[in-house]
Amino acid sequence: MANVLKKMMLRVSEYLEIVLAVYLVIVLVMVITRTVVVETPLIFTEGASIHHFLEGSLTLAIAIEFVKLLCMHTPGTLIEVLLFAIARHMIVEHLSPLQNLIIVFSIAVLFLIRKYSLTAHDQKGMNEHADSTHGIIQDLLDLRKEKSAISKYMEGSREIKKIEKAERELRRQDEAKAKEKEKSEGLVIEKQNKKTE
Numbered sequence: 001m002a003n004v005l006k007k008m009m010l011r012v013s014e015y016l017e018i019v020l021a022v023y024l025v026i027v028l029v030m031v032i033t034r035t036v037v038v039e040t041p042l043i044f045t046e047g048a049s050i051h052h053f054l055e056g057s058l059t060l061a062i063a064i065e066f067v068k069l070l071c072m073h074t075p076g077t078l079i080e081v082l083l084f085a086i087a088r089h090m091i092v093e094h095l096s097p098l099q100n101l102i103i104v105f106s107i108a109v110l111f112l113i114r115k116y117s118l119t120a121h122d123q124k125g126m127n128e129h130a131d132s133t134h135g136i137i138q139d140l141l142d143l144r145k146e147k148s149a150i151s152k153y154m155e156g157s158r159e160i161k162k163i164e165k166a167e168r169e170l171r172r173q174d175e176a177k178a179k180e181k182e183k184s185e186g187l188v189i190e191k192q193n194k195k196t197e
Contacts, residue, residue: 011158021070028063035060039174058088083107 035056043053065081089095090103 005194021067024063024067024070028060028067031063032060055088055092058084058092062088074115076118079118083110086110110147 039053041054062081062084065084069081086103086107086196090100095103121134
């Protein structure tokens, strides 16, 4: 009974994580849209600072990495989220040299953990993410090629239809000429028959 309850709670928590990830993606899309529509024109005002835009962009990057963390439970994803968060803190905040040194040291430690402590399974998860990103890009390129091939096919199809239409018109004209010729020959034959009678 306890095992069944544990499995059910685990499954419910997984579904809640998926719901949270979907919610975060929706919020991220809305925030990115707002950033592009509202804040991008602020670049051209006098009070605009790159600091504000960096802060917003890096926060969005951390949120995207967090969504990936919710979807892929790997230590590599966690390390990536921490790297983004620490890098954002270092870039956006105005820190003392000692604090910057500590942040650089912590980033170096995270890279060392990523390189030497992750198991092959953890690395596989990170590679799957890279492969899936590459796969998405490849799918988009393939889709573009297919679209190009379809448009070429459609153009060729239009040309074929034009040729077929021209051939039908030529056949119709030939048939009309043949009927005209038959008519004129028929009239000539009738005249000859009348003359012979």
